[in-house]
Amino acid sequence: MPTNFDRQLRTRDNWRAKKAFDDVAEKYQLMWSQLEPWQLEEREEFTSLLDGTTVLDVGCGPGRDLKLFNSWGLNAIGIDISKRMLKLAPHGLLVKADMRSLPFADECIHGLWACQCVTHIPKSELNVVLNEFFRMLKPKGVVFISVNFGYGERYEEIGDLGVKSTRSFYTLPELKRTLQRFTIIKSEEKRWGKRHYVICFARKENVE
Numbered sequence: 001m002p003t004n005f006d007r008q009l010r011t012r013d014n015w016r017a018k019k020a021f022d023d024v025a026e027k028y029q030l031m032w033s034q035l036e037p038w039q040l041e042e043r044e045e046f047t048s049l050l051d052g053t054t055v056l057d058v059g060c061g062p063g064r065d066l067k068l069f070n071s072w073g074l075n076a077i078g079i080d081i082s083k084r085m086l087k088l089a090p091h092g093l094l095v096k097a098d099m100r101s102l103p104f105a106d107e108c109i110h111g112l113w114a115c116q117c118v119t120h121i122p123k124s125e126l127n128v129v130l131n132e133f134f135r136m137l138k139p140k141g142v143v144f145i146s147v148n149f150g151y152g153e154r155y156e157e158i159g160d161l162g163v164k165s166t167r168s169f170y171t172l173p174e175l176k177r178t179l180q181r182f183t184i185i186k187s188e189e190k191r192w193g194k195r196h197y198v199i200c201f202a203r204k205e206n207v208e
C-alpha cells in the first residue's frame with residue numbers, strides 16, 4: 001500500500017513530467033519523428049511476436065510509433081501523461097493517463113510498447129508500472145521496454161530538449177531482474193552514436 005509520502009512524491013513527479021513534456025512536445029516531435037533502420041527492425045520484431053492486434057503504446061509522445069503500428073493493421077491505442085504530446089498524435093484512440101494507474105481492463109492487450117518512457121519513472125515505482133503491464137496483458141502477451149543504460153536516477157535535463165525530468169538508468173541485468181514476472185524473449189544493450197540503451201522483449205507466460 002502506498003503511504004502518504006509515496007503519494008506526495010508521485011504527485012510531484014507526475015506534475016514535473018507533465019510540465020516538462022508539455023513544454024517540449026513540438027520540439028520533441030521535430031527531433032524524433034524519423035526512425036533509423038534498426039529502430040524499424042525493433043518494431044517489426046515486436047509485431048512479429050504478437051498473438052493478436054491490440055497494442056498499447058505507453059508514453060506514446062507525438063505518436064510516431066502509433067501511426068506506424070496502425071499502418072501495419074494493428075489496433076494501437078496511445079496513452080501519455082502530456083496533453084500537448086497527445087494533441088500532436090494522429091487521431092485515433094488516445095488516452096491521457098499516468099502509466100502507474102491505467103484505465104484498462106485486466107487481460108485486454110496483446111502487446112505493450114514502452115519505448116523510452118519508463119525511464120522517466122522513479123526506480124522505486126517501476127514495479128507499480130510493471131504490475132499494471134502484467135495485469136493488462138493477455139496470457140502470452142508481449143511487452144517491449146527500452147530505457148537508458150546507466151546507474152541510479154537523477155532529476156536532470158532530458159537529451160537536448162532543455163527541460164528536466166526524472167531519469168532512471170538501468171543495466172541489462174537490472175532491467176531483466178525487474179521483469180521477473182515475465183519470460184524474457186530477448187534482451188540487449190544498444191549503442192547509437194552517443195546514446196546507450198537497454199532493451200527487453202518479454203512475454204507473460206506464467207499466469208498466477
Ligand SMILES: C[S@@+](CC[C@H](N)C(=O)[O-])C[C@H]1O[C@@H](n2cnc3c(N)ncnc32)[C@H](O)[C@@H]1O
Pocket residue numbers: 014017018021032058059060061062064079080081082085097098099100114115116117120121
Ligand atoms: C522520451 S518520450 C518517448 C515518446 C515515444 N515513446 C518515443 O519513443 O518517441 C517519453 C514520453 O513519456 C511520457 N511520460 C512520462 N511520464 C509518464 C507517465 N508517468 N505516464 C504516462 N506517460 C508518461 C512523456 O509525456 C513523453 O511523451
